[in-house]
Amino acid sequence: MTGGPVLTAAQMRAAEQAAFDAGIDEYGLMETAGAAAAAIIWRAGHKRDALVLCGPGNNGGDGYVIARLLRDRGVPVRVAALGESCTVSGQRARAAWGGPVENVMRAAPATQLVDALFGTGLTRGLDDAVAARLCALAGAAAISHAIDLPSGIETDSGAILSAVPLFGTCIALGAYKPAHVLQPAAGHMGRLVLADIGIATPATVHRLSAPVLPAPVAQAHKYTRGLVAVVAGDMIGASCLSAEAAARSGAGYVRLLAHGPVPRMSHAIVQHASLDFGRAKAVLVGPGLGRDHAAWERLAAAAKAGVPMVADAGALWLLAEKGWGDLPSPAIVTPHEGEFQRLFGDLPGSKIDRALAAARRSGAVVVYKGADSVIAAPDGRAAVASGASPWLSTAGTGDVLAGLCAGRLAVTGDPFRAACEAVWLHGEAARRAGAAFVADDLLESLPAAIAARL
Ligand SMILES: NC(=O)C1=CN([C@@H]2O[C@H](COP(=O)(O)OP(=O)(O)OC[C@H]3O[C@@H](n4cnc5c(N)ncnc54)[C@H](O)[C@@H]3O)[C@@H](O)[C@H]2O)[C@H](O)CC1
Numbered sequence: 001m002t003g004g005p006v007l008t009a010a011q012m013r014a015a016e017q018a019a020f021d022a023g024i025d026e027y028g029l030m031e032t033a034g035a036a037a038a039a040i041i042w043r044a045g046h047k048r049d050a051l052v053l054c055g056p057g058n059n060g061g062d063g064y065v066i067a068r069l070l071r072d073r074g075v076p077v078r079v080a081a082l083g084e085s086c087t088v089s090g091q092r093a094r095a096a097w098g099g100p101v102e103n104v105m106r107a108a109p110a111t112q113l114v115d116a117l118f119g120t121g122l123t124r125g126l127d128d129a130v131a132a133r134l135c136a137l138a139g140a141a142a143i144s145h146a147i148d149l150p151s152g153i154e155t156d157s158g159a160i161l162s163a164v165p166l167f168g169t170c171i172a173l174g175a176y177k178p179a180h181v182l183q184p185a186a187g188h189m190g191r192l193v194l195a196d197i198g199i200a201t202p203a204t205v206h207r208l209s210a211p212v213l214p215a216p217v218a219q220a221h222k223y224t225r226g227l228v229a230v231v232a233g234d235m236i237g238a239s240c241l242s243a244e245a246a247a248r249s250g251a252g253y254v255r256l257l258a259h260g261p262v263p264r265m266s267h268a269i270v271q272h273a274s275l276d277f278g279r280a281k282a283v284l285v286g287p288g289l290g291r292d293h294a295a296w297e298r299l300a301a302a303a304k305a306g307v308p309m310v311a312d313a314g315a316l317w318l319l320a321e322k323g324w325g326d327l328p329s330p331a332i333v334t335p336h337e338g339e340f341q342r343l344f345g346d347l348p349g350s351k352i353d354r355a356l357a358a359a360r361r362s363g364a365v366v367v368y369k370g371a372d373s374v375i376a377a378p379d380g381r382a383a384v385a386s387g388a389s390p391w392l393s394t395a396g397t398g399d400v401l402a403g404l405c406a407g408r409l410a411v412t413g414d415p416f417r418a419a420c421e422a423v424w425l426h427g428e429a430a431r432r433a434g435a436a437f438v439a440d441d442l443l444e445s446l447p448a449a450i451a452a453r454l
């Protein structure tokens with residue numbers, strides 16, 4: 001499940017250094033990166049006039065290469081710089097451009113804007129006047145491209161260090177960086193394109209990609225396809241949403257462990273009054289569970305059953321309150337920001353770093369939910385799902401996701417894979433449901449979302 005590598009600035013520098021050590025020429029790499037970006041810009045803008053903003057480092061160097069190559073294709077190009085180039089490759093690229101270089105603060109707008117001011121070397125926000133000028137020039141352009149990263153964004157955290165416009169396209173060079181997939185930075189890139197610059201970029205963190213889901217084998221029956229036990233609580237609606245999602249996740253059998261009456265639910269879901277975990281391949285605890293003593297007893301009984309577990313909502317609250325205890329292995333926990341803080345406290349680093357630290361500490365796969373959900377495994381792998389529908393921010397969608405995690409865990413037995421598949425299916429169901437949907441509508445979209453990935 002690799003949707004493209006995600007490398008920090010230091011990891012990217014190490015990948016570049018490994019390429020140089022293997023004999024790749026530093027300026028040659030800049031030419032390759034600039035050519036890849038220029039080809040993408042050409043496809044979008046063709047011969048529309050362009051203004052390329054070049055910074056003092058290698059990001060600026062890429063800009064001079066892009067300007068030269070667009071000029072070679074007949075594009076009317078102007079270049080505006082923030083001072084002189086201070087890297088050897090940047091100076092060479094500027095010399096190869098050879099044309100006039102205007103001052104960024106005085107350059108007139110163009111139909112296309114290319115931002116090559118700063119990339120992974122940014123150490124602080126742009127000066128206010130420069131940031132305002134960048135925003136004005138991008139706002140005046142019909143087409144805007146950020147080279148590697150929009151200038152003003154912190155590469156590893158996705159924080160906005162100075163005012164940053166919304167770019168039509170961001171061209172990530174060689175690999176994605178955390179800022180390409182994490183909020184708030186990711187919200188400043190309308191379209192994200194990964195440009196191959198011909199170097200190896202080994203990574204343990206990837207962008208979440210569409211999964212390939214196997215259909216049931218010919219001899220499959222309901223138990224071999226995976227039985228999910230859903231531990232219900234007092235808020236039965238949430239438990240039902242989870243059970244229904246599990247039932248539409250590809251699992252063979254869903255048992256709802258509910259002692260009271262259950263309103264409006266698929267007749268395919270079997271209700272048991274007792275905590276019967278027999279033949280279960282996954283148990284889900286949390287949605288609708290509540291936080292009282294009875295809830296704690298039900299969580300403890302589920303944990304003792306020794307079945308792979310998904311813990312969400314009320315179960316996370318209780319775990320934060322009473323400690324992790326004997327969480328079964330494998331397990332998936334699905335905290336949103338508030339639940340994450342309660343469970344793991346104020347961890348340092350980016351959202352990816354925090355999710356990975358939490359997974360290491362808990363021994364569970366962590367689905368750190370939000371507009372940029374991070375799925376992290378205790379062994380150091382992580383996947384980041386960016387670009388989810390903002391309409392998902394409505395009550396009950398977390399219950400659906402938890403049900404999907406449990407369903408895919410019962411099907412696959414692999415908690416990291418299950419969590420990745422569940423997050424993707426959840427996002428795809430939302431995409432298909434359109435706008436202003438309620439959590440129940442996601443259930444209807446799930447079979448088609450799965451069918452599209454068989
Ligand atoms: N390594 C390579 O050969 C290649 C790199 N590529 C591109 O290069 C950038 C990273 O380049 P780098 O020179 O390390 O950093 P920047 O150009 O982002 O920054 C330059 C320089 O500017 C100073 N600085 C930082 N922040 C500010 C600020 N707010 N105001 C003023 N000055 C600032 C700081 O000293 C930096 O060192 C990468 O993103 C790619 O675009 C090529 O892709 C391939 C070859």
Ligand SMILES: [K+]
Pocket residue numbers: 059115116117118119146147148149150151
């Ligand atoms: K840039």
